[in-house]
Amino acid sequence: MEFIIRQCTKDDVTVLQEISRQTYQDTFSTASTVADMEDYLQKAYDRVKLEKEILNKNTFFYFIVTDRKVVGYLKLNIGAAQTDIKDDFSLEIERIYVCKELHGRKFGAILMNKAIEMAKSYKKQYIWLGVWENNQRAFHFYQKNGFYKIGEHAFVMGKTSQVDWLLRKDLC
Numbered sequence: 755m756e757f758i759i760r761q762c763t764k765d766d767v768t769v770l771q772e773i774s775r776q777t778y779q780d781t782f783s784t785a786s787t788v789a790d791m792e793d794y795l796q797k798a799y800d801r802v803k804l805e806k807e808i809l810n811k812n813t814f815f816y817f818i819v820t821d822r823k824v825v826g827y828l829k830l831n832i833g834a835a836q837t838d839i840k841d842d843f844s845l846e847i848e849r850i851y852v853c854k855e856l857h858g859r860k861f862g863a864i865l866m867n868k869a870i871e872m873a874k875s876y877k878k879q880y881i882w883l884g885v886w887e888n889n890q891r892a893f894h895f896y897q898k899n900g901f902y903k904i905g906e907h908a909f910v911m912g913k914t915s916q917v918d919w920l921l922r923k924d925l926c
C-alpha cells in the first residue's frame with residue numbers, strides 16, 4: 755500500500771485532534787469510566803495545547819497518509835519535552851497510533867521506523883516509551899521492535915489509576 759509520512763504543522767491541528775481522540779478512545783475505552791475518558795479526551799487533546807506542542811522545537815508530530823487519508827500518527831519528544839526520562843541521549847515515543855480498521859497492516863512498523871530514523875538523526879542512544887501493562891498487542895509490537903522493560907510508573911486518569919511499563923530500545 756502506498757503511503758507518505760509528513761510532519762504536522764499548526765494547520766493540521768483539527769485533523770490531529772480528531773485522530774488523537776478517536777484512536778485513544780478506541781484503544782482505552784474499556785480501561786476507564788465514561789466520565790474519566792471524556793474528561794481526559796477534552797484536556798489531553800485540547801486544541802490550544804496541541805498547537806503549542808506542534809510548535810515546540812523538541813516535539814515532532816507525524817501523520818501517515820494513504821489514499822489521501824490520515825490513518826495514523828506519531829508523537830516524538832526529545833530533551834525537555836520528554837515526559838519522564840529527560841535524558842539528553844534519549845528520544846521518547848509518546849504516542850504511536852494507527853486507526854483500528856488498519857491494524858496489522860504494517861503502518862505501525864512504518865511509524866516505528868520513522869521514530870528510529872529521527873532518533874539516529876539526532877544522535878540519540880536509545881528510544882523509550884510507556885505502555886499500559888494490559889495493552890498486550892502494543893507490548894508485543896514493541897517487543898518485536900527490540901524494546902525491553904526497564905521500569906514502571908503510575909498513570910492516573912480521573913478515578914482510574916493504572917500501571918504503565920517503561921520500555922527501552924538501544925540504538926547502535
Ligand SMILES: CC(C)(COP(=O)(O)OP(=O)(O)OC[C@H]1O[C@@H](n2cnc3c(N)ncnc32)[C@H](O)[C@@H]1OP(=O)(O)O)[C@@H](O)C(=O)NCCC(=O)NCCS
Nearest residue numbers: 781850851852857858859860861862863884885891892895
Ligand atoms: C500498536 C500499533 C501502533 C501497531 O501498529 P500496527 O500497524 O497494527 O502494527 P503492524 O502491522 O506493524 O504489526 C506489528 C505486530 O503487531 C501485532 N498486531 C498488529 N495488529 C494486531 C491485531 N489486530 N491483533 C493482534 N496482534 C496484532 C502483530 O504481532 C504484528 O506482528 P506480525 O508482524 O507478526 O504480524 C497499533 O496496533 C495501534 O495503533 N494500536 C492501538 C494504539 C496503541 O495501543 N498504541 C500504543 C500506545 S502505547
